[in-house]
Amino acid sequence: MATAATNPANLRPIGDDDQTLSVFRTPPHNFEAEKALLGAVFANNNAYDRVSDFLRADHFADPIHGRIFDAASRLIERGQIADPITLKNFFEQDGSLSEVGGTEYLAEIAGSMVSIINAAEYGRNIYDLHLKRQLIDLGESIVNDAYSPDVDDTAMHQIEGAEQRLYDLATTGEMEGGFQPFKSSILSAIEMAEAAHNRDGHLSGVATNFRDLDALLGGLHPSDLIILAARPSMGKTALATNIAFNAAYDYKIETDEDGRTKVLDGAVVGFFSLEMSAEQLASRILSEQTEIASDKMRRGNLSNEEFDKLVVASQQLHRLPIFIDDTPALSVSALRTRARRLKREHGLGLIIVDYLQLMEGLHRTDNRVLEIGEITRGLKTLAKELNVPVLALSQLSRAVEQREDKRPQLSDLRESGTIEQDADVVSFIFRESYYLERGEPVQRQDEEADKFAERHGRWETRLQEVKHHTELLIAKQRHGPTGSVRLYFDGTFTRFADLDTQHSENF
Secondary structure (H helix, E strand, O other): OOOHHHOOOOOOOEEEOOEEEOOOOOOOOOHHHHHHHHHHHHHOOHHHHOOOOOOOHHHOOOHHHHHHHHHHHHHHHOOOOOOHHHHHHHHOOOHHHHOOOOOHHHHHHHOOOOOHHHHHHHHHHHHHHHHHHHHHHHHHHHHHHHOOOOOOOOHHHHHHHHHHHHHHHHHOOOOOOOOOOHHHHHHHHHHHHHHHHHOOOOOOOEOOOOHHHHHHHOOEOOOOEEEEEEOOOOOHHHHHHHHHHHHHHOOEEEEOOOOOEEEEEOOOEEEEEOOOOHHHHHHHHHHHHHOOOHHHHHHOOOOHHHHHHHHHHHHHHOOOOEEEEOOOOOEHHHHHHHHHHHHHHHOOOEEEEEOHHHOEOOOOOOOHHHHHHHHHHHHHHHHHHHOOOEEEEEEEOHHHHHOOOOOOOHHHEOOOOOHHHHOOEEEEEEOHHHHHHOOOOOOOOOOOHHHHHHHHHHHHHHHHHHOOEEEEEEEEEOOOOOEEEEEEEEOOOOEEEEOOHHHOOOO
């Protein structure tokens, strides 16, 4: 004979041949616990403070209990007493309460009280059963969605939606959070300072392995949103891949006696590439490490020696903990779902998004400024939720091209309304050589040849001086100073490196 366990969807009665037995599983509930908690609140309104952080009226299985809890909470939060006498006026004309005995039912609840000490436990039990009922509803919704004939609603889209709804269920009214004693915050700050003191380079965040940049930022800090912005062809993606490689290459962990792992250095990197494919990013890292131009790899124009060098490098690099998602037009919710999954399965210490303007917000709108604001808030929330730094690349508006001094400013951020506001760090890449190459002098009709040659010579000299020089401008840093960092850039191998400023006289 069939049992309740054989009918997980609970969509129809379970029968045995021609018999129709209306056997349905009852959603999980505990009416007695609900009455006991309400009785505790009536007896001592301080019991309400023990559950008010996480318990809501709609968490009660019995809707009448939920209405009583809601009425009591409104009185208590106004500084009044909530008991059967003060609540009597609320329910004298209430027909639903009359079905269970009218206002006398309030007195019955008061007689079901538990100790105020146990009120929180009863509240957690009520909340837990509410979550289980919501899980049942979510499961049935997933089943019904999967049966949907809509061909545009793909399975992967349904999975992402289900994960998002499951996450929303897990975080709505969650019992963690709230105030914490200042003592615990101080201890956390001391632990962070101790870790930085013991680490090579004395950094509290994920090291970029660029000497001057790490000195200015102290590494990329957990829960920070870092914006790296520039005009096209300035090297945003190149710098991001360099940082990803450096963080993954340095990744080291240790396991304690209890089997818990602790990250000593570096990070597992999640790279969301909305513009380039995973193969193109991998080619950039290979080019950087082997000093073989990426265009030669694309054309297959390699000598046997160069090909062997690539094979050896690939065998070493494939072990790096870098995970690339090259899904185009990714939404904030999908990115958040995939980042959470990556952290759960492999650990995660750094998220890179290339680039911000190619993402989609939670709600499509004609106002792109509002949508970008929604995206940056989502990325900042993700950084705090997973406690990892999020490095997001961003385009700059063309306004920078119209100025004589083409060093970027905060106002040049495209759709900059909330990017500057939400970010903890805003940095810009500026290469003078980019503009010099496009501004080669042309001889004027009335200009003498020797004067033009002199002017052209000065241009060539300046171009050679700054050809491989890059400025990284830190225009905003919430936890430290602003300033600029000088880097070396080799466009042939898409590689950034520290600039030897001690021997560079012309920068």
